Amino acid sequence: MDSLLSICDIKEDVLNIIDLACDIKADKKEEKPLEGKTLAMIFQKSSTRTRVSFDVGMYQLGGRAIFLSSNDLQMGRGEPISDTARVLSRFVDGIMIRAIEHDDVIELAKYSDVPVISGLTNLEHPCQVLADVLTIKEHFGSFENKKICFAGDGNNVCNSLLLIAPLLGMDMSVACPKGYEPNEDILKIAQEYAKENNTEIVISDNLNVALDNVDVVYTDVWVSMGDEAEKAQREIDLAPFQVNQELMNLANDGAIFMHCLPAVRGQEVSAEVIDGPQSVIYDQAENRLHAQKAVLYYYLKD
Numbered sequence: 001m002d003s004l005l006s007i008c009d010i011k012e013d014v015l016n017i018i019d020l021a022c023d024i025k026a027d028k029k030e031e032k033p034l035e036g037k038t039l040a041m042i043f044q045k046s047s048t049r050t051r052v053s054f055d056v057g058m059y060q061l062g063g064r065a066i067f068l069s070s071n072d073l074q075m076g077r078g079e080p081i082s083d084t085a086r087v088l089s090r091f092v093d094g095i096m097i098r099a100i101e102h103d104d105v106i107e108l109a110k111y112s113d114v115p116v117i118s119g120l121t122n123l124e125h126p127c128q129v130l131a132d133v134l135t136i137k138e139h140f141g142s143f144e145n146k147k148i149c150f151a152g153d154g155n156n157v158c159n160s161l162l163l164i165a166p167l168l169g170m171d172m173s174v175a176c177p178k179g180y181e182p183n184e185d186i187l188k189i190a191q192e193y194a195k196e197n198n199t200e201i202v203i204s205d206n207l208n209v210a211l212d213n214v215d216v217v218y219t220d221v222w223v224s225m226g227d228e229a230e231k232a233q234r235e236i237d238l239a240p241f242q243v244n245q246e247l248m249n250l251a252n253d254g255a256i257f258m259h260c261l262p263a264v265r266g267q268e269v270s271a272e273v274i275d276g277p278q279s280v281i282y283d284q285a286e287n288r289l290h291a292q293k294a295v296l297y298y299y300l301k302d
């Protein structure tokens with residue numbers, strides 16, 4: 001069964017899903033295409049946007065969603081993931097999961113007879129970056145000649161952005177201190193995609209290099225869920241990569257600021273930037289709903 005665990009899983013279909021999201025947002029698709037369908041949503045970590053947008057998305061498409069906190073599931077008490085996958089597959093039409101370990105999501109998908117959609121793991125956040133590129137397309141009209149710079153911790157969101165940017169013909173840079181680079185395996189795949197699509201990927205701890213000719217400046221928290229024990233060290237190491245007005249001024253005129261949220265003002269981004277005129281964070285958050293409805297339509301519609 002096809003699942004969405006990584007941007008690699010939709011390598012050939014990214015543009016179709018974005019077009020679908022645009023049509024859904026413009027109300028151009030049929031009403032209630034998922035009538036009678038049910039989505040199980042397993043959360044091992046906190047969520048506002050992902051949880052609410054999947055729930056509302058299913059409702060708006062005519063189906064329903066069931067929220068399952070992993071603390072309340074037998075899985076949280078040690079029931080094998082394989083049994084959970086097989087049993088849920090008998091009840092529901094799709095499973096969305098926000099998991100601590102990416103490998104657990106791979107295991108769930110392996111034993112599931114229905115599509116599994118990742119709502120974030122330690123490695124990737126594919127649904128987030130679909131909403132992000134939809135926002136970029138809406139803002140600039142196209143992806144042509146656009147370049148994204150991710151500044152800060154080379155985390156799950158950064159990994160998914162690295163994969164999706166070259167597939168859409170965009171250049172990408174990551175401005176991060178040594179030791180905070182994106183996942184090596186993901187970077188290798190992203191570099192292959194960049195080669196295939198004639199785009200460029202640059203990883204640098206030099207802000208002037210990473211911010212050269214940039215249209216989108218993106219950042220995310222320095223302390224992701226699960227990294228709390230390293231908080232103090234991360235705050236020291238990542239401080240020079242805070243997205244403030246001085247850093248934004250290194251990007252192109254007309255550059256926008258993006259953040260997947262939740263944000264910590266005064267850490268990875270200054271209040272002046274995130275609440276300023278270049279910020280598109282609330283359009284980006286709204287697009288989680290439209291992009292996710294496209295993903296649900298794509299995976300769950302007969």
Ligand code: CP
Pocket residue numbers: 046047048049050051120128260261262
């Ligand atoms: N951006 C995002 O995934 O937000 P939540 O953690 O609130 O779902």
Ligand code: NVA
Pocket residue numbers: 120155156157220221223224225260261262
């Ligand atoms: N990198 C963050 C994203 C939250 C949406 C985390 O994993 O906590």
